[in-house]
Amino acid sequence: MLILLLILIPLLGGLLTFMTPSSKASYTAIISSIGTLIVAGSIYFLYTQQRNAEMFAFDAQWIENIGARFTIGISHGLALLMVMLTALAFPLIYIFIHHQKRENKSVFYGLMSLAQMGLMGVFIAKDALLFYGFWEIALIPVYFLSSMYGGSRRIAVTFKFFVYTFVGSLLMLVSLLYIYQHTNIHSFAWNSFVEAGRNLPLGSQIWLFCLMFVAFAIKMPIFPFHTWQPDAYEQSATPVTIVLSALMVKMGLFAVLIWLIPVLTLGADYWMNTIMILSVIGIVYASCLAMVQTNIKRLIAYSSIAHVGLMCAAIFSQHELGIQGAIVQMFNHGINIMGLWFIVSILEDRLNTQDLNQMGGIAKVAPTFTIALVLISLANIALPLTNGFVGEFMMFNGVFNAASPYRVSLTVVAGLGVIFAAVYTLSMIRKVAFGNVNTNTENFKDLSNNELFILVLIMLLILVLGFYPSLITNLIAGN
Template sequence: MEIILLLIFLPTIGAAIVGLLGKLELAKTVALIWSLFSLGLTAYLLSEFNPDGGTQFTVDYPWFLSMGSRFNAGIDGISMILVLLTNGLIPLIILASFNHDYKNPGAFYGLILFMQSGLLLVFTALDAFLFYVGWEAALIPIYFICAIWGGPNRIKVNIKFFIYTVAGSLIMLIGMIYMAQQTADKTYDLQSFYHTSLSAGAQSWVFLAFFLAFAIKMPIFPFHTWQPDTYTEAPTTGTMLLSGIMLKMGIYGVIRWLIPVAPLGFAEWGPTVLVLSIIGIVYASIIAFTQKDVKRLVAYSSIGHVGLIAAGIFVWNLNGLQGAMIQMINHGVNVVGMFFVLDIIIRRLDTRDSDRMGGIAKSAPSFAIAFLIILLGTVALPLTNGFIGEFLLLMGVYNYSIYASAIAGLTIILGAVYMLRMYQRVMLGDANEATLSFRDITGSEKLVLFIICSLVILIGVYPKPLLNISEPAAKSLIDLVNGKIGNVSSF
């Protein structure tokens, strides 16, 4: 079997095995072990990977030949970053769930592994229809995870989430069908899409069709309204999957499919999207200030950080694109860490209201230190992982416009204020009756937080290996688009 097929379908096999375990608690252990197999395979692929900008480990098999689609997948430096993120975070997310007793754990963990296959298919597909299949395959499990194991308002919230995402996906599919009909050989092949010349007007419509699906998934203002409610009502494991990995599908789609496929549409609409991204940064930060629900606060914080990533991409230069690549990993690590920290607090205190917290650091010093390290990475303190990503993103935006960078930089300033304010209200000050007996972290909690804190520091101190993986592929895409529309800084 080709190694990339094993990479994509190994989690599917695991999902079937775990699903058969039904209500047995053994399901979570088997899911964790199986996810570690995928992580080991990823480590092997990384050791064999040559970051020269080319696509490697490719497969190309006949699939739906009558409609021009082939099972064509491969990995370049951009894909490798997302494969690392997916297969690195899934074991952590599963381990972080060990203190929860989910009914029917076989189904719960089976859905996580099935979602992992969908995500990997999205990040490796070199055929538009195959990409679409992975896109929808990743949506179905997370919908059921949130709808079955979510909070009291889960049905209403998930219907909104489902309608938003499916509507965007169907419009993207129409754009893909149109693009396939314009290619010389009526194919869904990515390279054929790249080399098909369309008028500026046609590319504008294709850009909007693709953009809507990606903007909803990320999400970018004003397509974000499903996100805070969904993150809040989802079980913490579902929130981690949504925020840590799934929103990266939209960012990846912009980089791989949107801008290179419709560069003239990008030239027309890119400045508008940049403005929306910057509005989202400020809007989400202001809303975060008003939140007493700690889970919603981090949800709005995520919108602000993703807005900066989007801004870095839509200025389309190497600093911005490289910043987006490494910040996808950093955001994934940090937001999973933040939601796990909040999950510990919510399980111990049975509340999400920060007004009912305080003084936790006195009774849980190890937890307080881990929480602070993750928070400092989130607010981009130098020598933490968030710093290098946000620095490169702001450099990219600055190279486009000093005024845009000044406003976009508010995500760091405002983020530091509301996140440190939350830490003060939750961890410091006077303890109350509930927080006096707060237990410090032990067992799997300590292991998960140790790994996340180590990544926050290690990536912050030495980000070069990750940047080296994606840089040649990023340069290649920039050259491809610039070759079609000239100097993008002039549009």
């Protein structure tokens, strides 16, 4: 029953926030998100203690006619990690933007809470139809958020994003329906899907896999389905960009791991090489583009494509270590990119620009800020002793040991991505923090208290998980 709260608190909190006046809206949202975090924390605790399994599973009749049930639960470390990431991200975002000015705060925070509900649902649904429902529900509030808040081109850009993902999810729906018709007892449960998938012939698995993978590839995004992403990241307001990049991207990876590979195993084997090649192309392509960006938001957007590409390649290496590395990285990437967006948000707030060429010399005026910037950026390039390193190492190991004829060349080319990452991230640090102070940056104020609080938390997470990666790896070992 406890797990039901993960959905109920954000839902009720969101609805309540819509009704609270704008000046108080952030408090309702913060309280509900902290409530969710507490619930997620207790589930984490109980899970690691290996007890009270019934506390984190819930099952009820939903639509009797078609055998759809409202089944949610956390039965593996991946779901738990994603729930933790979601539960952690929202209070951080809320506290961070607490002082920022914004129109219609109650609408903003209400939609954010609803997005959190959708995301939670995706990660804990164990019924395919429920999963699909949450998948779409998560999209709608984000669509409204991105369209209402952000840059001048936001409406068109967000619409492109929406159409892309909507097409993808509809294709996924067809695939789910087909598998559903081949389950023995006409059920949407994950188990029966896996069983039905096992009995499907290779011929149908091949095209079913395509339909589903397109949906997930758009969400991640994997080259060549990524074209919506840089625009959307650039034009959305930073809190929304965090939801998009730290959390929604993980929906795609999560779905591949839980709903795609176990269900359509033969199809996954068949497409494995193609997808790894696409992912690696994506890594190099996105890294090259990141190097020439002058807009800091676009730079981070492309860097995110590169990172996700590596995770996807590692997942499809079908090697245990690679998959575990991808899971570790899913969590850590969420933390790191959230930190980066906070940094960007501070820069954008104070300098009113996203152009890297107009920044410079911030290290002299704001040393604390620069420490945060450097540390989070280093985590982004996966320097040892930061949280990014372990996952990246495991992923490369996985790609290298993949059952693919191209494994060596794939690893080498993907390895280029790491070097490129160092190039663009370090040059970003240089352009932002070093060089001469210009008129734009001379009055740059150092971190305020709540900004400091949030960034220190993130830096702590980066370092702790860098020193003790076993905190995560223990969770996922063995499943």
